[in-house]
Amino acid sequence: MENPKSQTPNPKPKVAFFDFASCEGCQLTVIDALQTHLDLLGAIEIVQFREAMTEKGEDYQIAFIEGSCTRASDEARLKRIRAQADIVVALGACAHLGGINALKNLHPLEDVRRWVYGDKADWYETYAARPIGAVIEVDAAIPGCPIDREEFIAVVKAVLLGKSLPIPDYPLCVECKLKENVCLFHVGKFCLGPVVRAGCGALCPTFGSGCEGCRGLIPNPNENAMKDVLAEAGLTVEDILSRFTMFNAYQMQERAAEKEGK
């Protein structure tokens, strides 16, 4: 029997955008990216994008998810999206890593809740922030805080064509050197470039500000050597850990727990 779907006149993949705890900056970057790639709107059909449109289609094949999972009710919603979508893409550091939201994991949860909401703390549902990959299977992640426009376009094209994702595994230093930037360590600043995933064009070092690790660590980073390098630059272990944790608090805690387990 013929698949009725094959007769559908509109074969464009249906795409939906969702957000959890986040600043929505990645979705704004998507809006920005689309404005210079209007051709992409011809290749996909956006059926749900609450920030930008009223229509809410529940029939979609590709889901982009921004934000971290920070409460039990988020899990059910994430699982519903996973059940519907063929492909789930984590959009940006909050979804990919836990990101800035996971800074709260460094404090006792009860303390964090009382600090902000005082004696009303019990009203508000929350727990430790996690990347969405800790709750559902994720097919691809676009790193960054926020995501890079060009990388978003490249990933969408790769997903549509079934190609492997154009996300580099090498460190930021590679891109920074290609830009012929003066190494920030040479001017007394610090930078996580040696251990953080490239792909942003080394934007922060190019603008004189050390990498803060929003794209996550590269696979198998030699962290201990990195710490030695930073210590040579006169930085304390606390400084270094604080820089690592800005976007990678969840990962640092997971690694520590893993080591303890061994």
Next chain:
Amino acid sequence: MTTLKIDVHHVTRVEGHGNIVVDTRNGEIKECRFEVVEAPRFFEAFVRGRPYYELSHITSRICGICSVGHATASLRATEKALGVEPPEQTVLLRKLLFHGEIIDSHVLHTYYLVAPDFLGVGSVIPLAATHREVVERALRVKKLSGDLCAMIGGRHTHPVAMAVGGFTHTPTEGELREMQARLVDARADMDETVALFATLPWPDFERETEYVSLKKDDEYAFIDGTVVTSDGFSYPIEDYRKVTNEECVPFSTAKWTHHNRESYMVGALARVNNNFDQLHPRAQEAAGKLGLKPICYNPFLNSAAQVVEMVHCVEDSIRISDELLTRGIQPEQPPKIEVEAGEGIGSCDVPRGILFHNYVYDEDGICVKANCIIPTNQNMANLNHDMQALVPQIMDKPQDEIRLTLEMLVRAYDPCISCSAHFLTVEFV
């Protein structure tokens, strides 16, 4: 008499998650409110323990739309706490960057989020086919403002180069000249924008309230100044709590604020109402064409006030570029900071209204206390009072029309719910 039940679960085309709930029986309002259901994010708790130089980078992540505004307020708080005064060129560059964000945010709100309501569509996307020149103009202005922010800050969302006491990067003279030429060209787009929005039939609704904004003697205030209200009050920024008076309301999802009345409004309309005389003459002229005359009590005209401010910011950006070029651009060099214990309060009037960041640092420059008061928070009580005043006036209209009008009211406030440092979750009725 009508019985009406409206439950708009997650209002679209706003930043963040909010619901409209209206329940009337026999013409009597049982429930009428705007709920906020955004996940709380606890910024004020988790910035504790972070070093002073990270604060503006962390707090810019409160919001993707007004990240320059948060970073600026944050830097001013830190600078006041540590006794740092940025040099004149830094101040000029910050103003220029801030203008870029005001234009960016306002063009997004007026063209992408508000205009579809008047043109009878669900988003800006179908307008590409029916109103191509309108969409192209919006894209052009959006790109211009984004490029302006990127030229100074590295990128618009979560700027890179903003640091305590200065920038870590300096735009070149060539970049600045090219940007200025594009800003001059954008005057034509501003004229068209004013002409377009002057034709929109704003809903006819007024409710007298108090307007709160920053004010400065020498310019239309966005960064620093004093806090003023349309009821004649004036406070130094350090006394912000006398204005905001945050309180918990049992049926509300957010802490509410009030000052001289049951509620007050912040944002473009508040600024235009309080500081009309300091607008650029072209912006004042635009206000005339848009039917916006202070003091204006129609909250729907907040979107018109945003158009007026876009005109102002384009003109003032041209002027600031002139000043920078005349002075000659010097390389920015943020000063070496002598860390000391202290408290500082920074305030900016960001796209959605007046914003406060308040930090306390210990002797090592580590943040030990933080409080952020967000414009959207301050508007919640006013929005709810507006809804309660508006519903009886439109109750006899078809339900779809009532729903749309209420959604339009919410959108007119341009709520930025992700800025939810204080926002709470609720259970649905």
